[in-house]
Amino acid sequence: MALETVRVVVRCRPSNSREKDLNCKVVVSMDAARGQCFIQKPGVLGEPPKQFTFDGVYYIESTTEQLYNEIAYPLVEGVTEGYNGTIFAYGQTGSGKSFTMQGISHPTSQRGVIPRAFEHIFESIQCTENTKFLVRASYLEIYNEEIRDLLGKDTKQKLEVK
């Protein structure tokens, strides 16, 4: 994968039970080696799928462990060396942002990017001698143009947007 400053990767989640009950067809396919994502218009035969290319693609069977090692690890490693880094999950509701970022504890391969990054940062601090680190954390929710501090005393209080 090219070492771009901003990298965009796509993860495709498996069908959920509602989609299975409705007999929904999987219309997404991916070519991981080329970072390509194909979307086939359902019910139309002979029409070529729409094709999109990203810095990486992760299909249904992929794990957060794999995604972390390939995408997040180098970024977090850079942060421990003093560079800035941002990991941003974007997608419509139910697409799997929390699954990827927060994750589940079992199987461990699906532990999220956030706990993995925390572990990575603190392990790295532990292994570094003669250096003082300052670790700060904030946890904000932006929803319907409203911002709330989820670590604040009153998590329902809306912060002023300036």
Ligand SMILES: Nc1ncnc2c1ncn2[C@@H]1O[C@H](COP(=O)(O)OP(=O)(O)OP(=O)(O)O)[C@@H](O)[C@H]1O
């Ligand atoms: N890669 C995956 N493998 C298995 N299940 C997944 C995967 N991604 C998402 N899911 C499941 O799909 C459902 C929706 O995922 P999730 O809650 O992460 O979506 P979201 O994008 O955070 O939604 P919202 O914006 O509504 O909070 C959850 O039940 C989650 O466990």
